[in-house]
Amino acid sequence: MDDIDIVLMMMEEDPEGVRWLLQKYGGKVKAGLRVKFGYVLAEPEIDEALNWGAFKAFRAAQSYDERRSSLRTWFYTIARNAARDILRGEERRTAEPLEHNPPWNAEQDDEPPLDPRKDKALSDLKEAVEALPRLQKAIIEADLASGGKADANRLAQVHGSTVNTIYVARSQAMSRLREEMRRRGHHIPSRAARGHTL
Amino acid sequence: MNTGDMEFWEWASAKLRRVHRHREMTPEEMEAFLDTVEDEPLPENQIEEIVASIRAGLIPHQEPAPDFSWLGVNRDTEVEEDIYQLARNKGQDDEETLRRIEELRLRELEDDGESTDRLADGTEPTGEGH
Numbered sequence: 001m002d003d004i005d006i007v008l009m010m011m012e013e014d015p016e017g018v019r020w021l022l023q024k025y026g027g028k029v030k031a032g033l034r035v036k037f038g039y040v041l042a043e044p045e046i047d048e049a050l051n052w053g054a055f056k057a058f059r060a061a062q063s064y065d066e067r068r069s070s071l072r073t074w075f076y077t078i079a080r081n082a083a084r085d086i087l088r089g090e091e092r093r094t095a096e097p098l099e100h101n102p103p104w105n106a107e108q109d110d111e112p113p114l115d116p117r118k119d120k121a122l123s124d125l126k127e128a129v130e131a132l133p134r135l136q137k138a139i140i141e142a143d144l145a146s147g148g149k150a151d152a153n154r155l156a157q158v159h160g161s162t163v164n165t166i167y168v169a170r171s172q173a174m175s176r177l178r179e180e181m182r183r184r185g186h187h188i189p190s191r192a193a194r195g196h197t198l
Numbered sequence: 199m200n201t202g203d204m205e206f207w208e209w210a211s212a213k214l215r216r217v218h219r220h221r222e223m224t225p226e227e228m229e230a231f232l233d234t235v236e237d238e239p240l241p242e243n244q245i246e247e248i249v250a251s252i253r254a255g256l257i258p259h260q261e262p263a264p265d266f267s268w269l270g271v272n273r274d275t276e277v278e279e280d281i282y283q284l285a286r287n288k289g290q291d292d293e294e295t296l297r298r299i300e301e302l303r304l305r306e307l308e309d310d311g312e313s314t315d316r317l318a319d320g321t322e323p324t325g326e327g328h
Contacts, residue, residue, distance in 0.1 A: 015249050016249070022244075022245045022248060026240040055252060058252055076232060143211065171203070174203045177210060178203055178207075
């Protein structure tokens with residue numbers, strides 16, 4: 001089955017299109033989610049991201065543009081966004097029709113990846129994160145993976161803790177990282193110096 | 199969290215995301231990434247469940263399995279002990295009770311020694327039907 005036929009089936013609201021989509025790309029998309037989120041999401045949550053991604057792809061088939069990306073990357077992007085939503089604790093269990101999520105995130109980063117070997121501050125920052133106590137490190141990693149702040153309720157459940165403990169541990173982690181960077185002699189530019197307004 | 203920590207985290211998280219696994223990828227980079235991961239075809243029942251949910255107009259839902267690992271590895275042993283304690287009859291460890299139980303056990307053994315095949319009315323079986 002060609003990609004365009006799968007898309008057409010979904011555009012015509014035929015659920016069999018999703019079957020083809022999952023048979024053709026579900027395995028790769030799930031494996032990709034596991035690589036990117038396997039250290040912050042449990043296996044059932046990865047399945048949930050895939051399921052939710054399939055549902056959203058079905059609902060958003062009209063927006064697919066084959067000139068911008070392949071069907072595989074489009075589906076992966078939707079599933080990846082679903083994984084981030086799970087981390088952020090966004091409501092996902094409602095049976096109400098979902099609004100379409102733009103598959104390509106508006107916050108797309110055009111800057112090249114950084115190389116820790118050439119950036120001492122980054123290298124020290126990574127080391128400082130690694131050295132955090134277990135819960136603090138888990139929260140920081142979940143925050144980074146979610147693209148914002150990870151859901152404190154979910155983190156409390158996963159780590160057998162309380163929501164308040166999560167808030168406190170997050171705050172402690174950030175203070176600790178900042179202090180460690182200061183101790184290593186790094187000057188952190190203020191928000192104003194980075195071009196932000198308070 | 200104070201303003202200084204917040205400003206620091208804005209700077210640090212942007213840096214870490216770019217080097218970490220969560221930097222936004224272009225479609226080309228994503229294509230290359232997906233080429234590197236191993237294809238794990240989905241089980242037919244999982245696909246069937248998703249399709250059935252969509253057909254019913256519902257979001258396919260997977261309930262996360264509860265995680266009890268934080269309870270600790272020796273928890274089962276403790277629970278087992280509790281169960282033994284609960285299942286024990288009142289007075290079972292009492293010396294007098296144990297002596298009475300032993301007496302009854304011996305009496306039953308003596309009765310068995312007299313006749314193992316006596317019928318309920320006290321007569322011996324005739325052997326018919328065997």
